[in-house]
Amino acid sequence: MAHSNNRRNFMATTLQSVGLAALGGMLWSGYTDSVKASPLVLRPPGALPEKDFLTACIKCGLCAEACVNRDTNRDTQTGEQREGTLKMAKGGDSLLIGTPYFVPLEVPCYMCEDIPCVPVCPSGALDMPSLLNEKKELDINKASMGLAVVHKESCISFWGIQCDACYRACPLLDSAITIEYQKNERTGKHAYLLPIVHDNVCTGCGLCEQACVTEKPAIFVLPNEVAKGKAGDHYVKGWDAKDQERVKNAKEIHTQTKRSEKEASDYLNMEVEY
């Protein structure tokens, strides 16, 4: 009798342990899932897309150490070591703890030619091949850490005041940010000098954001996922021979939905309930 009680106890304890492990696992999963949801963050050059980056980063900090200790990171006047661009996320930063990031307004990325932060990455979270040019050399201009966005209502250039601080601060001068001239109808004799960012060139280094003269920068870097839209594959530039190539072998697909059963004109004249 005692023997079967023992067995029953063992079974009950095992079941309870498994149940508690499952409960713990679910709480743990929920917590982990919530702390990785931080889309508003800028990662080092060559970082994989955010979701993959969070998986791949081993949180070693070698990139941040290479960044702060690079030879070029010395104050030209005092010779003192400056603060590094890359920080490691701490508790309370609302980011996945231990991952590298940067805040352009504090320290922007200076786009070092030798990119010291990337080759040291041991895990592949910072993807070196994505930064190689045709000659297989590291090329920081291929980085896409984010995209500078201009808020034209607070940008004084859009008011008609002459300012080209961001344009001049940009390491890819006259290519990532260009100045567009527009007639100022208000005065009738002045020009607007408008900063325009080009997303295929802008690396998201944030030097423009730091240089911006307004109280809160009117130009600022956002992560690519946040700043960029996507037209989708079914829009084709009919005037662009290269883009036309995409649909060279396209076949017509006829889809029948509930809505397409009616004629277009019927549909347009139909009352719609919202």
Add this chain to the structure above:
Amino acid sequence: MKNMKYLLLRRVTQIGILFLYFAANAYGWHILEGTFGTSMLFGIIPLADPYNTLQVLATGFVLGSDVLLGAAIITLFYFVVGGRAFCSWVCPINMVTDAANWLRRKFNLDKEEVNYRFLKRSARYWLMVVGLIVSAIVGVAAFEVFSPITIMQRGIVFGFGMGGAIVLAIFLFDLFGVKNGWCGHLCPLGAAYSVIGSKSLIRVKHIHENCTNCMDCKVVCPENQVLHMINKSSIAVTDGECTNCGRCVDVCNDDALEFGIRSFIKQN
């Protein structure tokens, strides 16, 4: 001082290693760079935390060769030589939990380990496995999200932020909550090193003939279930949960405990 030898050696090792990590960031030294996740020894030899590596592999991500090689080197070292020595000779949390244990003894908080029904010393192995499953489900190394070990280490190298709270929480848990609560019951990394180091060469050996049964060793040992042979038989402590901290060797006044090399030949 006689009964402090290994304690002092461990503190020197722990603080020395942490200082080298700190200096890599603060002064650009190329001796020991990075953190436990992956380190570079002398700028060329990679070292990596095996459990962290396993968590990332569980997500399905194919890690770079430096991390894999580093994890292999560390695993091999503790498997062959060190046993669970990471926990007592390297891990910074060890100083926190040792301090909690020391205060427990000073203030007589509770001498006996309470036997909680579901907080047994085996809980850490469950957590180790659940950590890998959660990593696979969520797609992020799950223990690294709150690991007090790397949070404390990164805190020392890069600054703590709010991360200091979890280190304090571990201290309070071990002091007022459960004796040896974190390192002895919960830590999945310690569990991983227990598994890795269970066959290692360096072992504490007991000399039964010298033992006066004072039990000082069992009082001071953070994993005292491994000392089951005390005053019973002259064998080595072969349990993987022994952290090779050497406190038992330190406190023994009868030369009944000493470090030695495990012999794989059965002695009768």
